[in-house]
Amino acid sequence: MKIYYSKHFPPKGFAAINLFGIIIGRKEYGNLSKYELNHEKIHSRQIVEMLWVFFYLLYFVEWLIRLAQYRDSLAAYYNISFEREAYSNDKNLNYLKNRNWYSFINYIWHD
Template identity: 40%
Template sequence: MKAPILIVKKLPAAGMAIFPFILLKNERLKQDQDIINHEKIHLRQQLELLILPFYILYLVNYLINFIRYQEHRKAYLSIVFEKEAYHYESDINYLKKQNWYGWIKLL
């Protein structure tokens, strides 16, 4: 999957996927295969859910986790979409293996 990469210096995170773009905080992150793959996994998730439902489920999952853990970082890392992306970000071939809806098994 070839995604356009935009540099957004004031981005609150190192990277972010907003279909169809990958946003990065700085130019050097273009060389970080893990972060690029992580964001490509999010782009796949967005496609799987027809984009808008992804953002709704992402936010709902975060809010439920935040109520549960009362801590931003733990709530964020417990989002099912983040679990899949972090777990497979080092597997450059993950998206080629047809792992559609891989996040479901992490519910």
């Protein structure tokens, strides 16, 4: 997994972004923690199982749906199923060893 650091990307407030399996961390936040790296590794697995393009397509469509639902872009982001799975499991460093394919589906519907 390649990790790069940038002064301007991702946007402030976000430590890293995963673009096609390449991690870009925000330089001013320092090196990514093991939990942030695990979060991005979870996204890498999601990206592969969704054949790259479908991950980003579904991610954007779900963000639009959540935006209509919550009327807040940040709340929409945190409630995307891919993000919910990654945030729920990023502290479990063994998660990917036992994760089933398409596990993000379990995070689509919630209260």
